[in-house]
Amino acid sequence: AQKITQTQPGMFVQEKEAVTLDCTYDTSDQSYGLFWYKQPSSGEMIFLIYQGSYDEQNATEGRYSLNFQKARKSANLVISASQLGDSAMYFCAMREVYNFNKFYFGSGTKLNVKP
């Protein structure tokens, strides 16, 4: 079974607007971490934001925030005030602490920011 599901293969957003990238996950572990990575066209993987399963508050990092809904098993990434440099692939990932700390990645969402 897929551990991480990203249902939006591609998205467009107007510059300066906010955008939400969807991510749902599947786990029976109580202790896990959720991550978002950005992959620009140059290919490197850039860590954006982290949410622990026991964290009660949604994580925020600058213009990035993670909308964590534990009961729904969703961990959506919200980018506020989109910039042209935000155009990239975005991957949601999960790490199960008691499953040998394996990382599982979704298939990614390609975000295009329009001027």
Next chain:
Amino acid sequence: NAGVTQTPKFQVLKTGQSMTLQCAQDMNHEYMSWYRQDPGMGLRLIHYSVGAGITDQGEVPNGYNVSRSTTEDFPLRLLSAAPSQTSVYFCASSYRPGQPGTNTEAFFGQGTRLTVV
């Protein structure tokens, strides 16, 4: 501060050839892993290691071997390359969750683009 270093960046192999992708990290991370990235499939885990001398299989281990003799290095060996192994390969490392004062995100190398003809 080098982080995670992968070599080579690009490689073309003929079917049946063998080669080793190198990965080294200088952050004293216990956890290291190899992924392959194929279009539309995200990153899939090939092999991982939770410390020197300890390795295990991920989702797509067939055709690949690993070993971890030191904390720093985690090479990936292709024993007999096949066209289906054409992909971009990423090595990643991270702290073990629970280590005081550390974050748990994975740090990635720059990737190796491998083509098997």
